[in-house]
Amino acid sequence: MFWGDRINLRQQKKEDAELIAKYQQDADVMENYFMSYSIPPIKEFIERWYDHTAMDKEGYGFAIENKQGEFIGSCHTMGLNLRNGTTYIAIFIGHPEYRSKGYGTEAMKLLLNFLFNEVGLRKVKLNVFSFNKRAIRCYEKSGFKLEGINKKEIYRYGEYHDNYAMAAIRDDFNRGVAHV
């Protein structure tokens, strides 16, 4: 468990799949989270992902909880590469009342602190759609910088949109964030 001021990160469990599936049916999450189709995964897909990650130890998945223990979102790694000290991550706040209030930024800082200072990674990467301004602000506040733009990468609403490739570096993070 990793504690912040307003939220905690705890190990994601198989029992969370139902709530994750429910949150991922939210229009805001569907629009901004999935690179694939605007059809959210069913609970069984999420359980399968959990089994794969948990059994193969290929990454980390966290539930984001408020201080009352309510599940409000999720974050996880993808493509963890210990040789190169890198991983991709993804995060979403599924509970609508907790969006645009800094909870995502706090969760991101806890996640980065874990990945940099416990796992020992040196670079954390993510992709964000160019139209997702709220997430871009959150990532910048958490220490992510733009590495480049993949042009016309995402097809949504009948046209192609750019995808921003962003990265956070351990040394920068540790210089800027003494306590999270």
Added chain:
Amino acid sequence: MYKGNLVHLRHQSIADISKLAEFMSTPRYIETHSYEDPRFTYKESLEKKYKERMEKHDHNELHLIIETNDNRVIGAIGINGNFWKNGLTWIYAYIGDKDYLEGGYYEEAMALMLEFLFLEGNARKVKIIAQSNDPYAMAAYKAQGFTTEVVFKEDVLCHGKYIDTHDMVIFKDDYIKTYQNNK
């Protein structure tokens, strides 16, 4: 079969696996594929993957052999993934026989692959990753119209130092213009 002046592309067969394992265990392959663990590749593990692929019959992947026109296997090229919603195709290519790194073999193999992807496969945007310590690959891709979209700084470990990787892309519209001009 896609055939050029120097090379042609054909499907991989189980008989090629031993040669590919040999290529993938060379220092050059290992130092230019730092996303993978630095280890030797065994024929048995590649054969297992090959059989699994045949069972799965996944049309999102395609694995071809680069063979000279005198039937010498010199490398491999193919599709790692295809995302038709967003029109993205991820490919890979390598020349395993170092005697064929120069002389236009790499370039021609890539030209044949792009012709297949854009004129037959209806790809929209083709993507490939190249490490900055692999000038042969970068030159071959640039020669066929690839441009760097994102430079991932100090992204992979090679000989004790972190080096950059390049996310290189080519769009169908750009490819077609060049193709028509060259016809």
